[in-house]
Amino acid sequence: MQEDWCANRRRGAMKFACATAVCISFSLGCATNVAAQTVEEEAPEPPQPARIYQAACPALMDGRVKGKLLPPIKEDECGENSPLEITEIGPVALTAPVTINCRMAEALHDWIGAVDETALGLMQSRLLRVTVSTSYHCRRRNNAPDGKISEHGFTNALDITGFELENGTRLTVLDHWPPVTYEDEATSEEEAASSEDGNEEAGTDEGPLPTLAQFLRSTRDDACALFTTVLGPEANALHADHFHLDLGCHGKGCSYRICE
Ligand SMILES: [Zn+2]
Numbered sequence: 001m002q003e004d005w006c007a008n009r010r011r012g013a014m015k016f017a018c019a020t021a022v023c024i025s026f027s028l029g030c031a032t033n034v035a036a037q038t039v040e041e042e043a044p045e046p047p048q049p050a051r052i053y054q055a056a057c058p059a060l061m062d063g064r065v066k067g068k069l070l071p072p073i074k075e076d077e078c079g080e081n082s083p084l085e086i087t088e089i090g091p092v093a094l095t096a097p098v099t100i101n102c103r104m105a106e107a108l109h110d111w112i113g114a115v116d117e118t119a120l121g122l123m124q125s126r127l128l129r130v131t132v133s134t135s136y137h138c139r140r141r142n143n144a145p146d147g148k149i150s151e152h153g154f155t156n157a158l159d160i161t162g163f164e165l166e167n168g169t170r171l172t173v174l175d176h177w178p179p180v181t182y183e184d185e186a187t188s189e190e191e192a193a194s195s196e197d198g199n200e201e202a203g204t205d206e207g208p209l210p211t212l213a214q215f216l217r218s219t220r221d222d223a224c225a226l227f228t229t230v231l232g233p234e235a236n237a238l239h240a241d242h243f244h245l246d247l248g249c250h251g252k253g254c255s256y257r258i259c260e
Pocket residue numbers: 134152157158159243244245
C-alpha cells in the first residue's frame with residue numbers, strides 16, 4: 001500500500017497532499033524504504049560453505065545391508081564423507097548399529113555370507129547375530145598419544161567379538177579361540193601390522209580343534225580374503241577378545257594384506 005502511494009507520489013499524482021503532516025510522514029517512510037532497498041541490493045553475498053557431495057552405497061540401495069546414510073563426519077584428523085549406520089547384514093542382525101563406510105559394508109556382506117555357510121557346514125545351523133564392538137572411533141592406533149590415526153577413525157574398521165547361531169550356540173573370540181601364548185609381547189597394533197610372519201598358529205600340534213574353534217579359525221581365514229587387515233588373538237594380546245577387520249592400505253599399490 002505504502003509502495004503504491006510512493007509510486008504515485010513520484011509521478012506527482014498526489015502533489016496537493018504533500019502540504020499535510022501526513023504527507024511528510026509518508027515521505028519520510030518512502031525515503032527510508034528506498035534507502036533500505038538500496039542497502040539490501042548492495043550487500044555482498046555471505047560466503048557459502050563448500051558443498052560436500054555424499055556418495056550412494058550400492059549395498060545399501062539394493063538391500064544387501066540395512067541401515068541409513070549418515071551426515072558427513074569431520075572430527076580432528078578423522079572423518080568420512082559418506083558414513084553409513086548399518087544394523088543388519090543380509091538376514092543377519094548386528095548386536096548394535098555400526099558406523100562404517102560403504103566398502104566395509106560391501107566386504108562385511110560377503111564375509112557374513114561365508115560365515116553363515118561355515119556355520120551351516122560345521123554346526124548345521126545358520127548364523128543369527130554378530131556381536132560387534134568398536135566401529136567408528138577417532139583415535140590413534142592402540143589409543144597412543146601420537147602416531148597414525150587408526151582405520152577406526154575413517155569408518156574403515158570394525159571389531160567383532162562373537163557370533164550367535166539360530167540353534168542357540170553362542171561363541172566368543174575370547175572363550176573359543178584356541179589358547180595363545182604371547183611370548184614376544186608384541187602388543188602394539190603397529191608392530192603387528194609391520195610383522196610379516198605372524199605367530200605360530202595355536203592348537204595345531206594338540207590334535208584336532210574343537211568345532212567352535214574350527215569355526216572361528218575358518219571365519220578368520222575367510223575375513224583375510226576380503227579385508228586388507230585382520231587382527232585376531234594370534235596378532236597380540238590386545239586382540240585376544242576380538243577380530244579387528246579393516247580395509248586400510250598397506251604397501252605400494254595397497255596390495256599387501258595383514259592376516260593374523
Ligand atoms: Zn579394531
